[in-house]
Amino acid sequence: MGLSWGFERPFAAALLVLPLVLLLLSFQRTKPRSIWLSTARFFPDQGQKAGSLRRRSVPWSRVFAVAAMVAATLALMGPTPSPGDPGPERFVCVVDRSPSMYLRAGPEDDAVTRMAVALGALDDALKHRCQVTGRDVELIWVDGCRPGAPAGPPVALGAGCPGDWSRAPRVAQPEPAWAAFDRLGTIWVTDRVPEDPGQWAGHVASGGAAVPGVIGTTRASGGAPAALHWSGEPAEAPTAVEGGPSARVSIDPSLPAPLADFVALWAADRGVTVIDGAGGDAPVELTITQGPVGDSHSSDRVGRDGWSALVKTSTAEPTVPAEVEGVESDERGGAYRLVPWLFTEGGAAALSSGPGAIECGIVEFLTPPNDRAAFAVSIAALLDGAILPHPAVVSLSERRDAGGGGAALPEESLPLEDLDPRTLERLARLAAARAAAGLLLAAALAGALALWLRISRG
Amino acid sequence: MRFGPELLTRIGSFASRLSAAREREDVARRRSLQGEGEEFAGHRPYRPGEDLRRLDWNLLARLDRPFVRVHRAGASESWLVLIDSSASMAVGHPGKLQSAAEAAAAAMALGLRLGARIELRLALGGGTSAALHLARRSDLGRAVQELERLDATEGGGLESLLDDASVASALGTGSGRGAGRILLFGDFLDVDPRRVMALGQGRRHVHLGQVFAPIEWNPAEGLGGIGAASGGSARGTAAGALWIDPESPSVPHPASTADLPSYLLRLEAFVESWSRLARDHRMTHAVWRSDEPFEDHLPALLR
Numbered sequence: 001m002g003l004s005w006g007f008e009r010p011f012a013a014a015l016l017v018l019p020l021v022l023l024l025l026s027f028q029r030t031k032p033r034s035i036w037l038s039t040a041r042f043f044p045d046q047g048q049k050a051g052s053l054r055r056r057s058v059p060w061s062r063v064f065a066v067a068a069m070v071a072a073t074l075a076l077m078g079p080t081p082s083p084g085d086p087g088p089e090r091f092v093c094v095v096d097r098s099p100s101m102y103l104r105a106g107p108e109d110d111a112v113t114r115m116a117v118a119l120g121a122l123d124d125a126l127k128h129r130c131q132v133t134g135r136d137v138e139l140i141w142v143d144g145c146r147p148g149a150p151a152g153p154p155v156a157l158g159a160g161c162p163g164d165w166s167r168a169p170r171v172a173q174p175e176p177a178w179a180a181f182d183r184l185g186t187i188w189v190t191d192r193v194p195e196d197p198g199q200w201a202g203h204v205a206s207g208g209a210a211v212p213g214v215i216g217t218t219r220a221s222g223g224a225p226a227a228l229h230w231s232g233e234p235a236e237a238p239t240a241v242e243g244g245p246s247a248r249v250s251i252d253p254s255l256p257a258p259l260a261d262f263v264a265l266w267a268a269d270r271g272v273t274v275i276d277g278a279g280g281d282a283p284v285e286l287t288i289t290q291g292p293v294g295d296s297h298s299s300d301r302v303g304r305d306g307w308s309a310l311v312k313t314s315t316a317e318p319t320v321p322a323e324v325e326g327v328e329s330d331e332r333g334g335a336y337r338l339v340p341w342l343f344t345e346g347g348a349a350a351l352s353s354g355p356g357a358i359e360c361g362i363v364e365f366l367t368p369p370n371d372r373a374a375f376a377v378s379i380a381a382l383l384d385g386a387i388l389p390h391p392a393v394v395s396l397s398e399r400r401d402a403g404g405g406g407a408a409l410p411e412e413s414l415p416l417e418d419l420d421p422r423t424l425e426r427l428a429r430l431a432a433a434r435a436a437a438g439l440l441l442a443a444a445l446a447g448a449l450a451l452w453l454r455i456s457r458g
Numbered sequence: 459m460r461f462g463p464e465l466l467t468r469i470g471s472f473a474s475r476l477s478a479a480r481e482r483e484d485v486a487r488r489r490s491l492q493g494e495g496e497e498f499a500g501h502r503p504y505r506p507g508e509d510l511r512r513l514d515w516n517l518l519a520r521l522d523r524p525f526v527r528v529h530r531a532g533a534s535e536s537w538l539v540l541i542d543s544s545a546s547m548a549v550g551h552p553g554k555l556q557s558a559a560e561a562a563a564a565a566m567a568l569g570l571r572l573g574a575r576i577e578l579r580l581a582l583g584g585g586t587s588a589a590l591h592l593a594r595r596s597d598l599g600r601a602v603q604e605l606e607r608l609d610a611t612e613g614g615g616l617e618s619l620l621d622d623a624s625v626a627s628a629l630g631t632g633s634g635r636g637a638g639r640i641l642l643f644g645d646f647l648d649v650d651p652r653r654v655m656a657l658g659q660g661r662r663h664v665h666l667g668q669v670f671a672p673i674e675w676n677p678a679e680g681l682g683g684i685g686a687a688s689g690g691s692a693r694g695t696a697a698g699a700l701w702i703d704p705e706s707p708s709v710p711h712p713a714s715t716a717d718l719p720s721y722l723l724r725l726e727a728f729v730e731s732w733s734r735l736a737r738d739h740r741m742t743h744a745v746w747r748s749d750e751p752f753e754d755h756l757p758a759l760l761r
Contacts, residue, residue: 034699035700035702036703037673037680038547038674038704038705040701040703042721043711043714044721
């Protein structure tokens with residue numbers, strides 16, 4: 001990125017009047033003074049030197065003095081690097097995709113989400129900036145909940161954020177660690193103004209009232225599943241309500257029997273609705289799939305948490321532990337890694353799990369688990385950890401009042417994309433210091449030379 | 459130009475003093491401003507040591523007191539005074555024309571005291587001239603008035619005066635006797651030396667008063683003190699200065715102090731050439747600065 005020079009104190013340019021006046025006076029003195037001398041004819045070669053008079057009319061000392069004054073003035077102005085090509089301003093928009101952003105912004109049931117309000121406020125603020133600066137704006141979208149590469153190349157203002165960001169990710173995300181995004185040209189898009197607004201980054205917050213609703217599941221006094229409901233009043237404690245949203249689990253019919261039977265028991269105990277794997281495309285909170293079976297199988301012993309069993313696994317290439325990359329339309333909200341949970345003696349993954357998904361590589365249990373109790377506790381822990389909460393269940397902290405919101409854009413757009421703010425600031429200071437030192441040195445040399453010439457001329 | 463009372467007093471004093479000195483010299487050495495005639499002017503008491511041949515024996519016999527006969531040199535002599543009033547004579551502080559006019563007035567005052575008939579010729583420019591004839595000492599006032607009106611103008615040089623027909627008549631180039639004494643005052647920059655030398659024919663006395671301005675003797679003074687002309691320390695160029703010759707103002711010359719030594723050599727050679735020419739042709743020549751009093755140089759010029 002090319003750099004051009006700007007000035008920290010451009011008003012100091014007024015001092016350029018001094019050398020300008022001196023220069024004008026010098027030019028004024030180039031008009032030769034006439035000395036009447038009737039014996040001028042006795043000067044030798046009078047005509048040959050007349051042409052050189054104008055060239056030497058401004059003394060060198062005056063030229064050096066003017067140069068010294070100009071250099072000193074430039075040094076006082078504080079030259080500093082600034083973006084050379086104005087072009088469009090670029091901002092990095094770090095979007096908070098935590099569950100609170102997908103709650104309604106107002107008390108009405110049909111109110112838009114806080115995310116929509118925040119994006120609208122961002123759009124309005126940047127359009128206003130365009131009008132003020134006269135420069136276009138480009139945005140780089142970053143999912144603040146999962147920092148990494150931007151969501152795509154810079155897009156023009158008004159193009160909107162990536163499409164699926166208007167819906168909550170299937171896996172609840174924590175609020176971004178804003179301090180990690182405190183950079184020049186960065187805008188935080190969230191619902192609640194961060195307590196530490198940052199030094200370089202700006203923010204756009206939608207605000208929003210508290211949203212009442214289910215904040216968790218529990219069991220009623222009779223042991224039946226119940227929902228914890230919060231009224232939206234900060235002082236009121238949540239209350240248990242029978243019924244409420246029920247999570248769903250989709251079980252592949254080809255799961256080996258002991259595992260399928262236990263999942264059914266677990267679902268009944270947890271109040272989770274079991275859906276046939278081929279039942280439909282509706283999103284569920286847990287999907288248990290059977291890995292590729294293939295034509296040949298091998299016998300392996302697997303075991304964990306105090307139980308073991310002899311199982312038959314497929315020799316086909318397992319999908320685990322390969323990464324399962326989510327696509328843009330993935331209801332789970334992006335890429336998740338299925339982590340091997342149970343290994344064979346040969347080191348292959350027999351069971352892998354991730355948020356809302358379990359993949360089973362066991363084709364058949366050749367022997368039942370040697371310790372059924374340990375097996376139940378172990379598998380129950382696996383299922384409890386993998387199942388996602390029902391979309392209607394949002395934690396109390398997310399449902400709380402987000403305040404009035406607000407917008408504070410950063411003063412500067414993205415200066416150098418590849419440098420962090422501290423490095424950029426050091427670079428600017430270093431360049432300014434070098435330029436100032438160079439100009440002051442030039443001024444000192446020029447002044448000394450002018451003084452020397454004046455002294456030498458007596 | 460201006461002739462103030464002080465100047466007129468100086469002129470009168472100078473003429474009185476110099477005429478008395480001439481008289482004594484005439485008596486003592488018989489060297490006087492001898493021109494075409496020597497007229498008896500009267501008697502005065504004899505002073506010891508004087509030539510007894512000048513003693514008037516008749517008066518001594520009649521009065522029994524020694525008196526000497528006094529002959530006033532220049533009496534009945536015709537003088538022609540020419541003043542250079544060309545543009546170059548305006549240079550200097552005071553101007554060369556002022557200095558030349560003062561010297562001419564003083565010379566004319568002396569001539570009138572000596573009984574000479576004086577014709578003052580002034581160039582009016584354009585090749586014309588005006589004549590003023592002086593015979594009595596009281597005529598000097600008219601001459602001074604004319605001199606005060608004199609300006610340095612183009613075409614008012616000695617060359618144009620010598621070209622004037624009436625001046626030629628006054629010089630006696632024709633059949634007349636012409637002037638016995640010619641006095642020329644100016645810088646002699648624009649006059650042909652041969653024409654001046656031609657004036658000294660016969661017994662005519664020619665006096666050349668050459669005047670230059672101080673700045674012409676030391677041009678460094680005009681450059682604001684950047685080196686002295688003769689000090690040897692002058693070097694470089696005086697920024698933004700040009701020498702302008704009044705006779706040719708359209709051709710300026712850069713005012714270089716580095717050229718001053720060469721300039722002075724040429725100027726001195728020019729003055730020396732006039733001095734040598736005057737000596738060779740039995741003329742008197744004196745040169746002075748316009749800021750110097752005429753009393754310092756006029757006696758030598760009129761000797």
